[in-house]
Amino acid sequence: MPALALQTFRLSKHFGAFTALDQVSLDVRPGTVHALLGENGAGKSTLVKCVVGYYRADEGAVLIDGRETAIPSPTTARALGIGMVYQHFTVVPGMSVAENLLLARGRVPARIDWRAVRAELEAFMATTPFRLDLDARPLELASGEKQKLEILKQLLLRPRLLILDEPTSVLTPQEADEVLGALRERAHSGDCSVLMITHKFREVSAYADDVSVLRRGRLVCSGSVADSSPQLLAQAMMGEGRVAPVTVGRLQVAAPGAVRLQIEGLRVMGDRGEEAVRGLDLQVCSGEIVGVAGVSGNGQREFMQALVGQRPRLAGSVTLEGRPFHARRAENRSQRVRSLPEEPLLNGCVGELSVADNMALREFDQSPFAWAGWVRWRRLAARARAWIEEYGVKTQGEGAMIRTLSGGNVQRAVLARELSGEADLLLVSNPVFGLDFAAVAEIHGRLLAARDAGCSVLLVSEDLDELLELSDRIVVMSGGRIVFQTPARDARRHELGAWMGGRHETAAAPQERAA
Amino acid sequence: MAGSRNWQPTAEAFALPLLSLAGALVLFGIFVALGGRDPVAVWRLLFVGAFGDAFSWQNTLQRSAPLMLTALCVALPARAGLVIIGGEGALVLGGLAMAGLPYLFTPPAGWIGTLLLLAGAAAAGACWIALAGWLRVWRGVNETISSLLLAYIAIAVFKQLVEGPLRDPASLNKPSTLPLAESLRIGSIGSYDVHWGLVWGICLCVAAAFWLGFSVHGFATRVAGGNPRAARLMGLPTGRLVVTACALGGACAGLAGGIEVAAVHTNANAALIAGFGYTGILVSFVARHQPLAVIPVAILFGGFGAAGSLLQRRLGLPDAAVQVLLGFAFVLILASESLRGRLFTLPAPLRRRTSIAAVAGAR
Structure with a gap:
């Protein structure tokens, strides 16, 4: 043969x-x-x-x-x-x-x-x-x-x-x-x-x-x-060996507040001209982490890119605190929206610029870091040094090119930029992809702290463990839509796995379990 | 590991262009030797003709003034992430505006009138290059090609107008526009035979460096050029930043054309189409699109241009021989980019092999 x-x-x-x-x-x-x-x-x-x-x-x-x-x-x-x-x-x-x-x-x-x-x-x-x-x-x-x-x-x-x-x-x-x-x-x-x-x-x-x-x-x-079976395979892919540790923060949290982010009928085009997000509806409340689960390639990436302004939206409305949100700079600032993109060096940094320059990206054009159209680099450099210290970024100095840093340290630098100050909405994609254990724990801790401070967090992850550990509510995305949602404490892996594995294709309409 | 190599990017930034220029000189030497001339004499004359005495210095500086401005027309869009090579078109339109605007209205005499006309020249160049940027941002047209083609259109428009409606009936063999009024011309600096355009060039290079390095808008432009995705994540208006950078670059090239008309030619004629726009591309690439580095590099290349006539007189080489040198330099500069980040890490034998390959590729 x-x-x-x-x-x-x-x-x-x-x-x-x-x-x-x-x-x-x-x-x-x-x-x-x-x-x-x-x-x-x-x-x-x-x-x-x-x-x-x-x-x-x-x-x-x-x-x-x-x-x-x-x-x-x-x-x-x-x-x-x-x-x-x-x-x-x-x-x-x-x-x-x-x-x-x-x-x-x-x-x-x-x-x-x-x-x-x-x-x-x-x-x-x-x-x-x-x-x-x-x-x-x-x-x-x-x-x-x-x-x-x-x-x-x-x-x-x-x-x-x-x-x-x-x-x-x-x-x-x-x-x-x-x-x-x-x-x-x-x-x-x-x-x-x-x-x-x-x-x-x-x-x-x-x-x-x-x-x-x-x-x-x-x-x-x-x-x-x-x-x-698809369910068994989905569970194996997403992992089930590890029991999610119960985080202290989760027990303390009060019921989520009012709806902050409201997405209705969002449609987004993918790279190959196909519709990657097809009429997505989602709400995120204040003081809540909503985890988006799904097998990759079901529109999660396009969805997040459209939300943060990296990809045009075809249709649908996104409102934040009742006001339309297009991820413009002024809106990001006044509504206090921050974002941790996946692959931060590729999506959130300019590799050729220094660590200090990259840390300045959110605030280089506003007081007290800008004056009459000029950037006050000395102030920004001083703050970059403080952040490098506080977040433990391992670098040659604030003047080193950011692409010379390791992945974990790039992510820490981005974390410092995005999480310092108070955010009201955090848009997070695969935040710990490729990072070591210590960095993972630290980033998770900071996300939970932001949530406890009243921030709304939308978290897209390909790691079900991570979602179960951090989220208050889990939604499953499949075929460009949200097909299922459940409070995280009631979430069962095999059920999530079934929805991720395409159960909606046989079910007539998206189901929702009472929260 | 990265620490010990921290100096390397800086060292490379100087070493690569210098090695490329040295390689170009060597190749040029071989080229003239094949033509039966003594390469050592040619090299000596190149530098004597460029920097040998006060006369050659004046000639060199005269030529470097427009080069600084056309190099900015490449450097500023490049920092916003675009490769614009159509500076020649903006220069030509700038010259046309300088000589043509007095047909439309009578500018006030003196420096106010000159400034007014120069503003018109800059605006003409800005529109032309901004058009290439706009096509890129909103229509997805490759800006390198469109800017080059736009340059051809600009040259055609220039010739059409200069040889047609704007033609001075007194210009017989050499179609030209009416000469600029005496009071509107740009004069020499003191008793030297160098016009004030040089000061314009140097000042604008310095201003561009400040803009990029220290202004909010300049930094935003660098972010948009360095990583458009990150710029969009930050909510920066990337399209507007890119088009603005193109407009600023085009304004510099338009200014170069205006100054050439007001200081050298006194009217617009075909002699304005002398390739400053194309040499500016080379200057900007050698300077790694750093406005401050543009100043010395433009002087160097201005010198090579100035030496061309000396080569012709002393050795009987054609005037265009210097173009061969510039061609070698450009190819080697582009080829040297493939060594960036690797110049000091290549094992020695490989390093030798690569440089031979680069040389072979250049010929």
Whole structure:
């Protein structure tokens, strides 16, 4: 049987202090479709990149057909018959499908005998499940067809193991069924094994034979799809091992106050021109942390970007204390809105500017830090030094470029800027992503303190533990809408997991449990 | 780890442009040697012609004045995150406004009239570059290409008007506008053969540095240029900041055109289209878009321009030979960006290989 058996044995990979993969032992049986699940940053991509030779694992081994095999480079992987379809497109947009396929084969002769090549490619097309016009150019192809071309490029090389990174993220459900059905057929006929990264439970239960779940770099569950359910998988992805510690702040808090943030019918366009947020309604009261749970890719990112002003809104109203809110600078200031974006270096800082400059971003244009149109840098630098001290930012000094700082210290610098002074509304996205334990505890503590001081907090997180630990109320976002909400003290993981896993698709209307 | 390397960005900021210029001089030496000239004599003449005596200094400074202003037309939008290369268009329109406005009204004589006309020149340049910025922000048009194409349009408009409705009937072989009234012209500084445009250039470079470094608006512009997403998170009006930076840059280039007309040509004619706008791009890139660094770099490149005529007279090289030097310099400056942040971390053999590759790429 040409299909490969792939095993990894205690594979570990570290990036600095961050452990991306922690002793992962995966087993892909030959001739099967194996689904790899996990939230963003769980280590899925790192794992497959180790297998295709893009990264070298720090510890552990990759076993091909039971034999330990060193894969130092993608070329070696290709020679072994391992093909990879990346999440982003790698086709040449301006060249025809035939030319793209020829390129994918790697060796291009000095003179191309197009008649022979075309005959060969047409013969190949006849054996594949998808039909594409050889003369079409990817520029003219829809994204679903481009994805098919990516897969065809790999199939042309007759891979014995095909790895796909979220192959259906740009496909319609019908196209996804077509592509995945074809891949499963190929696997079951023994031609190749398939390892596919996905977020969609529906595809796992419909097309995969085995499933493995990664969480924070660890393999938390692995086994036959027949023995699992979307609820179980969602729980494994979000984590349930750790019992959320009861925070003191939570017990002391009084009932939440009046509604402060009101969102009605919000619609937002995603990056690929699809509607990512489709008529979202949500309220956040004062003195309340509302946690937004959901499998990533369900519009959470676009929702938060639209709220903080990084993405235009298509429709809907956002009001704060009864006044319309567009995240303009004057509104942010008068309504005291602050924000902790995800990936703070990318979204909330100017990497080339100094720590002091970045700490000044909220207040550089107002008294007492500005006078008659001029910035008073000395005052800002003094305050930056005080913040660096208070928040324990490890830096060469306030004049160091902020991109030279580690992720945790960038986040601390942003925290100092956003949480100092009193905020009335905090918009927070994945605040502890990639941070170490101490930094996580500190950031959580500060969010709770802000809540106790009467601040409204909207927290989007991919970590259910974090949401259960911090939130007063949890809402589940799926397909660009809020589909479920519950007080956090009554929240049950399996129920949240079911909603995140797409239970609303079968239910008629969003349900709400009495608070 | 980062601590020991703190000096490196600063050192690189000086080392990369200097190494690129040195590389360009070496390549230029090879180029003239292939033409049968002695490269050492050429290098010597380049510096003698630029900075050898009082006469060459005056020539150099005369040429560096417009370069400072056209370099600002690249530097200011660049700090807002845009690569504008159409300064030539703004310069030409500025010159046209300077010479053309007196057709519409009679400006008061003396320096008030000059200032009025210069304001018109600056406004013309500002509108032109702001248009490129506006197209970028609200229509998504690539500003590098649009500004370059707009420059061609500006030059065509200039020629159309100068050779048509604005033409001075007395200008026979060289179509020109009517000369500017004597009292409106910009004179020389004291007894030197350097006009007051140099002072304008230096003052505006210093002002631009203050604006970027210390003003609220300038800092907001740098934030919008450094990371638009962060700027939007902070609620800054990024689009308006970008267009304003373009307008300020365009105003500088327009001013350059106005000053050239009022101080050098006395009317608008095709001699104004001398490539100052394009050399300004090079100046700004070498200066890393730092307005204060623009001053010495503009003087250096003004010097190279001034030396061109000396090369022609002494060695019989064509006047345009200096353009080859500038071309080498530009390619190497752009190529050197790929070494930023790595100049001191490359292992020695690789460092050598890379520099050879850069040289090969330049030819």
